């Protein structure tokens with residue numbers, strides 16, 4: 001199987017360029033590189049001609065014997081026959097692409113590569129072989145330049161890659177560009193990370209949920225127990241303030257390890273959905289829950305999995321936590337630890353930060369006294385058919401200075417994206433965050449002495465790069481949208497309806513989102529460290 005068959009659903013590579021650009025040599029080389037057939041539109045035309053006319057002739061001979069009209073008609077039919085072609089490299093010249101129907105066929109499901117170079121360089125190549133009759137004579141070069149410009153004008157708007165020929169290692173470089181382009185096209189909204197990449201799969205009421213974690217080095221110890229510990233923290237039905245959906249969330253590692261160690265292959269982790277009683281959602285079949293993603297999923301995909309929200313369900317985060325468990329373990333070995341906790345719930349704010357109590361109270365607060373108050377506030381709202389929101393604080397300890405990749409992969413930008421990708425997160429702050437806007441520089445700047453920073457308003461990040469101080473983040477988590485209280489809504493037909501949601505829902509998402517945010521933070525930091533290793537070869 002070739003590279004593009006593995007990575008793309010259906011795809012062809014189309015090469016074009018002026019005479020002398022190397023459509024045949026470079027095109028043939030790239031086709032061999034990717035192990036796909038090499039097809040030339042000229043050759044296809046000649047084959048069609050010999051089939052229909054019972055004689056062989058070159059394109060030039062066909063053109064001069066039958067004239068432009070018959071030639072172009074044959075060419076069009078030869079190109080049309082490539083309509084369904086995939087997994088191949090098609091080389092074609094400018095003349096073929098002047099025809100818009102040919103362009104449409106060749107553009108479909110393809111990566112269009114335009115080979116170009118200076119006219120002088122290409123002309124010197126043309127002269128090395130035989131100058132064709134239509135370029136012969138005194139005006140040959142002028143004519144050549146005009147033809148090239150016409151080709152560029154037509155191809156530029158439809159090409160994906162413009163490649164300057166005549167460079168050393170042209171084949172390898174171009175193959176790399178094509179591979180990168182195809183993989184970019186494959187970028188999936190369900191995959192996160194650059195080197196350490198996680199893809200989550202599964203729906204709330206499907207057979208299973210989980211993740212594929214790729215980009216791990218071989219030889220790392222990973223066990224189902226390591227992952228189970230973290231999944232148990234995210235699991236439903238842990239306390240009075242989480243959904244009573246009774247899922248054991250037992251992890252199964254399906255691939256990527258041998259005798260307890262990673263092999264370097266994708267680590268596939270799966271959890272079966274057991275307690276998914278879809279009948280509870282029948283009354284939601286055609287109504288949109290206010291505050292949930294029902295309406296937007298319907299608008300976007302034109303269909304909707306009413307059973308628990310499908311991919312928009314909190315259940316999707318099982319895969320994140322499974323992958324995050326592995327990332328956390330690897331980071332811990334490097335001395336990096338991540339602690340998240342409920343800083344505020346339903347207006348009740350924690351006053352102390354004792355990490356040792358986080359797992360000992362139902363709301364995952366770092367203040368045991370306020371934890372009890374938070375729980376009471378949640379239950380009170382739940383009783384009234386309502387739900388509670390809150391703030392999660394996340395602290396990353398031990399991250400060395402120098403992690404993060406300006407400009408678009410700044411570590412704060414990536415952490416914010418990771419957090420915002422989790423359902424119900426409505427705000428992310430770094431360090432002093434929004435409060436910094438109310439300070440002056442003398443208050444906000446973090447002075448330094450020989451031992452480091454004296455304060456940490458920056459939250460451990462300057463210029464998108466870690467400072468070595470604790471990385472401090474806060475996430476605002478909205479109140480659970482599904483509530484039993486009556487609310488006004490519409491159905492998929494646009495009728496006004498009243499809704500009261502009676503499935504099994506978290507009365508507050510904060511306690512269960514804590515391990516999810518830790519996991520996302522761990523995945524970002526691990527990936528960023530791998531990027532830094534690539535840059536510097538060290539950590």
Ligand SMILES: Cc1cc2nc3c(=O)[nH]c(=O)nc-3n(C[C@H](O)[C@H](O)[C@H](O)COP(=O)(O)O)c2cc1C
Pocket residue numbers: 243291292293309312313314315317422423424425478480481482504505506509512513516
């Ligand atoms: C761990 C977790 C658990 C959640 N539990 C519920 C729930 O029980 N009921 C509910 O309506 N929403 C729940 N949500 C929130 C919805 O998934 C989320 O609000 C919805 O997808 C809409 O997205 P948005 O809030 O980001 O706009 C949960 C989210 C997470 C991360």
